[in-house]
Amino acid sequence: MPTSAVPLFRREIQVAVLASGSGGNCTYVGDGHAGVLIDCGISARQVLQRMAEVGLGDAPVDAVLITHEHVDHVGAARVLCDRLHKDRGRWVPFLMTRGTRTALTAAVTPAAVEQVDSGATIQVKHLVLDAFPVPHDTVEPVAWRVALGGHHVGVITDLGRPTTLVEDKLRSLSIAVLEFNHDFEMLMGGSYPWHLKQRIRSSHGHLSNDQAAELLRRGLGPELRQLVLGHLSEQNNAPAKALAAAAGVLAEAGAQDRVQVHLGRPRDPLSPITLPARDG
Numbered sequence: 001m002p003t004s005a006v007p008l009f010r011r012e013i014q015v016a017v018l019a020s021g022s023g024g025n026c027t028y029v030g031d032g033h034a035g036v037l038i039d040c041g042i043s044a045r046q047v048l049q050r051m052a053e054v055g056l057g058d059a060p061v062d063a064v065l066i067t068h069e070h071v072d073h074v075g076a077a078r079v080l081c082d083r084l085h086k087d088r089g090r091w092v093p094f095l096m097t098r099g100t101r102t103a104l105t106a107a108v109t110p111a112a113v114e115q116v117d118s119g120a121t122i123q124v125k126h127l128v129l130d131a132f133p134v135p136h137d138t139v140e141p142v143a144w145r146v147a148l149g150g151h152h153v154g155v156i157t158d159l160g161r162p163t164t165l166v167e168d169k170l171r172s173l174s175i176a177v178l179e180f181n182h183d184f185e186m187l188m189g190g191s192y193p194w195h196l197k198q199r200i201r202s203s204h205g206h207l208s209n210d211q212a213a214e215l216l217r218r219g220l221g222p223e224l225r226q227l228v229l230g231h232l233s234e235q236n237n238a239p240a241k242a243l244a245a246a247a248g249v250l251a252e253a254g255a256q257d258r259v260q261v262h263l264g265r266p267r268d269p270l271s272p273i274t275l276p277a278r279d280g
């Protein structure tokens with residue numbers, strides 16, 4: 001007879017960055033009983049294929065959380081909504097702010113939209129979802145934090161500058177996908193047209209490696225175990241530069257052994273990052 005009680009169904013949190021970058025963004029967060037996709041900026045076919053590729057083909061999808069109307073975040077929404085309905089026999093709601101909803105073209109608007117207020121907390125099954133505002137050049141952009149299994153997971157990309165609110169949310173996370181978009185010198189010395197350089201570097205554009213490092217420095221919390229560097233520009237950044245910026249902050253805080261760093265990829269999914277749930 002076994003002397004120690006081993007739970008039969010130990011729950012595990014799974015986070016799979018299926019795509020990250022200006023070519024498309026999509027992340028799965030779930031625990032085997034409930035799950036969400038955050039953004040769907042690659043084709044619906046790619047979303048489902050990449051989920052299957054990393055062993056999440058049958059994983060629950062209870063909602064799709066949209067951050068903003070840029071096509072690299074919402075491009076597949078209409079088709080994915082129809083596909084999920086067809087495959088799973090029910091409508092999966094696409095959660096987005098009113099501003100994002102009004103900015104969507106008909107070509108990408110999903111059949112099942114549920115509007116949320118920026119700053120609202122919503123519950124889907126046992127998942128607690130926070131939509132919090134970020135400064136980005138769209139109508140009503142948000143980033144999402146998901147609470148499950150006694151942990152918080154967040155995807156924080158597409159913001160022009162760190163804010164106190166973002167810092168606070170980051171501080172609560174066990175698993176974070178954080179934007180390290182560009183290296184400032186590479187952007188300014190690169191081939192992008194002037195107006196695009198200005199847009200990216202503006203306070204409503206994207207975070208540079210230095211800005212992301214500063215955000216991480218201020219928002220590094222005691223729970224953080226896994227950090228994915230996301231939305232890297234293929235033209236204006238180098239993985240080594242982003243990694244060095246993040247590693248510098250972690251080393252400075254003595255957190256380099258505790259926090260594992262990953263690089264989000266535009267064309268391949270990352271294997272799911274897992275953490276044991278704390279609440280059984």
Ligand SMILES: [Zn+2]
Nearest residue numbers: 022070072158
């Ligand atoms: Zn984006």
Ligand SMILES: [Zn+2]
Nearest residue numbers: 068070136158
């Ligand atoms: Zn964007």
